Amino acid sequence: MDIFYQAKQVKLMSDYISYLVTSLDAHTLDYTELDLWAEEESGVANITGFRLVDPNSMDVQNAVHDWIWTERMRGNTITLTPKMVKTSSALINDAVHMLARALHQLDQTEPFIVEAPLSCEGVDKWEHGERIVSFVKAKYSDPDNTESGMTGPLWLDKDSSYRRNNFTVTLIETRADNATGTWNRSGIHLYRTVEEMERFTKELLSKKVMRVVSKLGPPYLMMRENQTGTTGNDQFRGYAIELIQMIADELKFKFEFYLVKDGKYGSLNKDGRWDGLIKDLLDRKADLGICDLTITYDRERAVDFTMPFMTLGISILYSNPPEKAPNLYSFLEPLSTEVWIYMASAFISVSLLLFILARVTPLEWNNPHPCNPEPEELENTFNLINSMWFAMGSFLQQGCDFLPQAPSTRMVAGLWWFFTLIMISSYTANLAAFLTAAGLDTERIHSAKDLGAQNKVQYGCMAGGSTQAFFAASNTSEYQRMWSIMSAARPTVFTASNPLGVERVKNAWENGKRDYAFFMESTGIEYECQRTCYLRMVGNLLDSKGYGIAMPRNSPYRALISGAVLKLQEKGKLVQLKDRWWKQMDAGGACEQEFVDNSDDNKLTMGHVGGVFLVLTYGCVGAFFVAVGEFLWNTHTVAIENKITPKEALVKEMKFAVRCSEDTKPIRHRATTPSSSRSGSRSLGRSLALSLLQLNAFQRLGGGGGGGDGGDGGGGTEKKK
Structure with a gap:
């Protein structure tokens, strides 16, 4: 017990340590003091021993009774129980009984005279010695021999030079004095079933206060806003503490949370030492470690993990491009301002050219009355207004009710039609592309490959985490190149924690540059994207891993806690817990997009x-x-x-x-007086006379020389006499 006391002083008596006592007298020690240690330390080491003497056998109990009775007959009082019998005493007792029984039986069959005791220093042999030894060997090597003693069956094996090899060594838990198995020549045999072991471990767990180490990080563990009057577990809230509470309710144990001092998850340093949560577990300061702790190869070699309570992978946190409201005049965007100005200039120029050419060429001056072969006036349809109307109708591909007739004006019209065909076709095609692209994702970074192929956007991850270890140990050339770029970047692209990386992505979006992307676990990205709508997860997962509850190596509670996690998973409690902290608590779900039919995404609004x-x-x-x-x-x-x-x-x-029902409008002539009528008749007569004189003069001159210019005709045409 002195050794165990010294082990307690150096904190080597925790319930994660097992001792094997090789002495066959381990069952004779008093382990009641260890029970007090277990209450003080919330657990004590498992001590396993061996015993050859079974205190519960009738042979041992009868022998102890005989010893006590013999001493009483001699007038002595001794305190002796079957558990106090040492193996050496039992072996001596069995050896004496074997010899006594052999001599008694031999004396009955072959009487001999016992001489005076021989000198121990003499060289002469006792004449009956070999005969007695041979009789003992023959008696106890007989297959029909059923004699037993305090140490078990008394039988010697002829094939093993008359050695005793059919004894049984019992494996015991010294504190509880429970036999857990036996060992004999045929092998080891365990008494306890899996159910019994689980029940025994549950009993130990129910008496223990589990120390749980964690680190702050939403939504896994956060401090309560109001810390007034709160101590212990009450000062924390989050996914991790609720998960441990659900497991504790399942297994009926108590727990106590505390924060790791250095605030790290746990990574292996260059000198081979661990830090963070893993160090606390290795130092046996904590029984459990829970947060967003990834199960990795190196960590699993150092500590034990339960089955994953959450499956995830590495992905990219990036920001969405700023949303632009649709421009009301987006139909102008397919062509630049410069092109629109040139087109307007071309329209005006062509209209003026048509107007000038139509006045110059004689073929655009037409007879307004085709039935009159000798008209007094000719009209020109292409005045300035009509020229612009023709150009506009051609440009909009609507046509016009009059067309050019002269070769020069037709040439201008044909080139204008060709110009408008090309421009309208180009505009229509470009407009469709512009309006369609407005509803599409024009972001160039869609995966880690795209991120690594450009040099405008920097990317990094948390220093000392599993994500950094993934890139550092990757054998993929693409990831190796990205790791080299991240390692050589100055200023550094690594952050001390995931929240700092998220903040860096937000700052890059707010300053309009969007020049930083952050690698982190997909669950953390989902949490941030539920609360910040301009953040998003880019690409597929780079790997597949899980979060697990860590515990010291060879922890006896690993199977129980893993089973509890599995039960919660089967009941759907883990999914509900994640939805609660990701989508409901702390303004979660603000950016969640429900499933909708995407068939209308390309429709123009x-x-x-x-x-x-x-x-x-x-x-x-x-x-x-x-x-x-x-x-x-x-x-x-x-x-x-x-x-x-x-x-x-x-x-x-x-x-x-x-009056919308009337389609005709009467003309109201000016009212006339008799004097005015006579004046009008005289004026009309003078006009007719003047016209006849002019016609006569024209005929005498042979149709030469004409009168003056006439006024403009109606109907939007120009006339000449």
Whole structure:
């Protein structure tokens, strides 16, 4: 017990340490003090021993009873129990009984005289010695021999030079004095079943307060906002503490959380030492370690892990491009401003050229009355307004009710049609591409390969974590090149923690550069994207791994806790717990996008084509005001011709305009007086006489020389005599 006491002083008596006592008298020690240590230290080492003497056998109990009775007969009082019998005493007792029984039986069959005791220093042999030894060998090597002693069956094996080899060594748990198995010549045999071992471990666990080490990091473990009057576990909240609580409720144990001092997960240093949570577990300061701790090869060689309670992988955290509201005048975007100006200039230039060429060429001056072979006037359809109307109709591919006839004007019209064909076709194709691309993801970074192939966006990860170890140990050339770029980057692209990496991505988005991407576990990216809508996860997972609950090597509670995690997983409790902390707590789910039918994603909205409607609206409003101007001018003319007030004319014209059922409008001639009628008759007579004289003079001159220019004709044409 002194050795165990010294082990306790150097903290080598925890329940993660096992001792094997090779002495066959280990069962005789008093282990009650260890029970007190177990209460003080919340657990004590497992001590396994061997014994050859079974205190519960009748042979041992009878022998102890005989010893006590013999001593009483001698007048001595001794305190002796079967558990106090040492193996050497039992072996001596069995040896004496074997010899005594042999001599007694031999004396009955072959009586002999026992002489005086021989000198121990003499060289002469006792004449009966060999005969007694041979009789003992023959008696106890007989297969029918069933004698037993305190140490078990008393039988000697002829094939083993009459050695005793059929004894049984019992394996015991010294503290509980429970036999866990036996060993004999046929092998080891364990008494306890898996169910019994699990039940025994549960009993130990229920008496223990498990120390749980963790580190701060949302949503796994966070400090409560209101710390007033809170101590112990009450000062924490998060996914990890609720998961441990669910496991504790399943296995009926108590736990106590504390934070790791250096705030690290645990990585292997160059000198072969661990830090962070792993170090606390190796130093037996904690029984469990839980947070977003990834199960890796190196960590699993140092500590034990339960089955994963969450499966994940490495991915990329990046920001979305800033969303731009659709431009109402997006129909102008397919062509640059410079092209629009050149097109307007071309329209004006072609209109003016048509107007000039139509006046110059004689083939554009036409007879307004085809039935009259000798007209007095010719008209030109391509005045300035009509030239612009023709150019506009051709440009919009709507045509016109008049066409050029002269070769020169037709040449200009043909080249204009060719120009408009190319420009309208190009515009239509480019407009469709622009409007369609507005609803598509134009981001160039869609995977780690895309990220590694460019040099504008920097990328990094958390220093000292499993993600950094993944790149450092990767055999993939692409990841090796990315690791070289990250290692050589100055300033460094590594961060001290995942939250700092997330903050760096946010800052890059806020300053408009979007020049940093961060590698981290997909679960952490999902958590951030649920709360910051301009963040997103890029590409597929680079690997597959899991988060597990760590514990010291060879922990007796590993199977129980793994089983509890599996039960929670089968019941769907782990999914519910994740949804609670990812999508519900702390403003979670603000950016969650429900599944929708994406068949309408490429449809254009009013935000894309609203400008066209505005142009139509502006044009219609402008036409309305022009019509109002025409109406008011016509009203003024009617008032003058009919010699009525403008108000009366306005009322009359307005009444006619609102009668939509009438399609014809009567002409109101000016009222005439007799004097005016006579004056008009005289004027008409003078005009007719003058016309006849001019015609006569023209005929005498043989049709030479003409009169003056006439006025403009109606119908938007120009006339010449």
